[in-house]
Amino acid sequence: AAGVIQSPRHLIKEKRETATLKCYPIPRHDTVYWYQQGPGQDPQFLISFYEKMQSDKGSIPDRFSAQQFSDYHSELNMSSLELGDSALYFCASSLLADSNQPQHFGDGTRLSIL
Amino acid sequence: AQKVTQAQTEISVVEKEDVTLDCVYETRDTTYYLFWYKQPPSGELVFLIRRNSFDEQNEISGRYSWNFQKSTSSFNFTITASQVVDSAVYFCALSEANAGGTSYGKLTFGQGTILTVHP
Numbered sequence: 001a002a003g004v005i006q007s008p009r010h011l012i013k014e015k016r017e018t019a020t021l022k023c024y025p026i027p028r029h030d031t032v033y034w035y036q037q038g039p040g041q042d043p044q045f046l047i048s049f050y051e052k053m054q055s056d057k058g059s060i061p062d063r064f065s066a067q068q069f070s071d072y073h074s075e076l077n078m079s080s081l082e083l084g085d086s087a088l089y090f091c092a093s094s095l096l097a098d099s100n101q102p103q104h105f106g107d108g109t110r111l112s113i114l
Numbered sequence: 115a116q117k118v119t120q121a122q123t124e125i126s127v128v129e130k131e132d133v134t135l136d137c138v139y140e141t142r143d144t145t146y147y148l149f150w151y152k153q154p155p156s157g158e159l160v161f162l163i164r165r166n167s168f169d170e171q172n173e174i175s176g177r178y179s180w181n182f183q184k185s186t187s188s189f190n191f192t193i194t195a196s197q198v199v200d201s202a203v204y205f206c207a208l209s210e211a212n213a214g215g216t217s218y219g220k221l222t223f224g225q226g227t228i229l230t231v232h233p
Contacts, residue, residue: 033220042205042223043159056220088157092221102149103221105159 002026004093004106012112013081021076021109025093031055032074033103034066035090043090049074050096078111086113116141118208120224127196128232135191135227137206143167145211148182148189149221153203165189196231203228 005024013019025032031050035043045058049068060066063081068074078085088110092103117140127133139148150162163173165182173180177194193200207221 035221042226043221045220045222048220058220090159102161102164104161105151107158110157 004091004104006089006091006106006109008109009107010110010112012114014114015081015083017081019078019081019111021078021089021091021111023074023076023091023093023106025072025074025091026104029093029095029104030072031094031096032068032072033092033094034060034074034076035092037088037090037108038084039087041087046076081113083113085111087111116143116146116208116210116222118206118222118224120204120206120227122227123225124228124230126230126232129198130195131231132192132194133196133229133231135193135204135206135229137189137191137224139187139189139206139208141208141210143210147209147211149207149209150180150189150191151205151207151223153205153226155202159205162191193229196229198231198233201229201231 004026007022011019033048034046036046037043046060047066048056052068063079066076088108090105090108092105094103119138121136125133146167148165152160152162163180170182170184179192181190203226205226206224209219209221
């Protein structure tokens, strides 16, 4: 079965650079979530989208922005990168109306800031 | 606000031992969902189980079993006859229902329990 696809899998950037992470949800899923997992930490919710509209917002820095496009894929844009942004970034998708299905997670993008 | 506490930071067992991972949650909602995820060293998050707040039935899936007790706000996870491949970080997570009550929203994770199973 198709899963959530995240790209790239690994990304190395330097301080003050920008980065764009992409997420392709499972077909027919209408909701996308972004999480950030720092080293040795639990995943923290950043932001979510339902039908291309922002549906919830967590502890996402102002330097980050995200959107969901008409084909339901989502992008997380990160600017003025800092060392503390080094983390594993997960995208998850779900079908909002189906409470019997869990959020399905992608394999994550590992972002390293030098 | 919702909160999930996994008091055990690390657990180390020898293969074939049974091990229980504790999870305690806090929420003001009457409708919510509880989850367990496994994160092996490769880093991906693997879904194990989902429970809604109205379903207190315990569940068994192979060597895995879950005990949901609303009275104590706990959702514990037991691995029977542990194996080396069970070594991973295990996260308990909570989600409150969305406004329409039809599904759930963002996940709040516990701090995770690192399980190491030695041969």
